[in-house]
Amino acid sequence: MTTGYFLDLELDHCPKLERLQMPSLPNLRHLVLGEHYGLKEVDCGGLQSLELLTVHLCYSLRTLPSVATTLRTLNLAYCESLESLKASSSLPNLRDLRLHVCHKLKELDCEGCGSLEHLELGVCHKLERLQMPSLPNLRYLELCKCYGLKEVDCGGCGSLEHLFLYDCNGLERLQMPSLPNLRHLDLRECYGLKEVDCGGLPSLQNLSVAECGSLKRISVLPRSLETLRLQKCRQLQVLDGLDTLTNLRGVRIVECFHIAEESLPENIKRLPRLPYRWL
Structure with missing residues (x-):
């Protein structure tokens, strides 16, 4: 993974993982994280070209991981501990945002997402x-x-x-x-x-x-x-x-x-x- 040549990466089913630190992958464009039930923190600081991020079935994740400003699509589903999403300054190129079954989400700030074209919210009871x-x-x-x-x-x-x-x-x-x-x-x-x-x-x-x-x-x-x-x-x-x-x-x-x-x-x-x- 240190070579940095990955374009797509899918990491699934690590139920005991609590912290994920991504290495420097400057060419990675698509990242999928799924079934990491105990995951609380994600460090995506080394993903300078990331365009699509999908996070699902990460029940313990409370905040959005820090991602590059290149992100165009963000899908969050069954992140049941997520309480807030503040994308106003960090995601100026975001075009597609979908949040589903984020029961504890109380705050969504998209004010600075001037490129956003598609927004879906489903089963976000606390908002x-x-x-x-x-x-x-x-x-x-x-x-x-x-x-x-x-x-x-x-x-x-x-x-x-x-x-x-x-x-x-x-x-x-x-x-x-x-x-x-x-x-x-x-x-x-x-x-x-x-x-x-x-x-x-x-x-x-x-x-x-x-x-x-x-x-x-x-x-x-x-x-x-x-x-x-x-x-x-x-x-x-x-x-x-x-x-x-x-x-x-x-x-x-x-x-x-x-x-x-x-x-x-x-x-x-x-x-x-x-x-x-x-x-």
């Missing part, structure tokens, strides 16, 4: 707020089963195209003040959400909302909308801008008891009924 004041290149955001999440602020994500929120049942506030490129918005099982404001989404084409039990109002539906799916939003009372949807091609409204069929505008009644499908 309460996700604020993204400056992620100008982020195009895809997915949040799934983050039960403690109360607030999501997308204010600095001007390039965002796809936003998916699934089973974030503690979510109370979703801030989307200006997302000029957002085309797909999918919200499902966000039971605490009371209002969705689409006023800052002038390019929105597909809107799907299902099983958001506290949702009462969807504000300022944009004229760009082409498909509208609403299902089991039983408290939903207001669809602001429904009569302006001249580009709408299909609609599905099921078990939204306060939205009566006879109250819909005539142009909406004549539209084809969309099948049950999530984008």
Whole structure:
């Protein structure tokens, strides 16, 4: 390993290993660490060309290992002791970040990750707020089963195209003040959400909302909308801008008891009924 000629390296299943110090491998681009259940510390200081780092089933790891600024993809899964991830200054070239089953994660700081394009968070129960004041290149955001999440602020994500929120049942506030490129918005099982404001989404084409039990109002539906799916939003009372949807091609409204069929505008009644499908 001291030769430094490795491009890819996979180290798996060392359950008793507590500390891993990587030697100088200036050409290493891909590193995978898996099933190191006792691993608490990783020293990646000698990996000056690292582009992809995957860490999974390292239950004792509490902090992100120090890695080179060349990193482009970071995957962390089943790192159940990880409490914080501060990538703001150390990962300026990061493009893809995925965190799954990091139960104790309380803080995620990506403010300085100006190159980030893809962000996924799944089963991160302790995370309460996700604020993204400056992620100008982020195009895809997915949040799934983050039960403690109360607030999501997308204010600095001007390039965002796809936003998916699934089973974030503690979510109370979703801030989307200006997302000029957002085309797909999918919200499902966000039971605490009371209002969705689409006023800052002038390019929105597909809107799907299902099983958001506290949702009462969807504000300022944009004229760009082409498909509208609403299902089991039983408290939903207001669809602001429904009569302006001249580009709408299909609609599905099921078990939204306060939205009566006879109250819909005539142009909406004549539209084809969309099948049950999530984008």
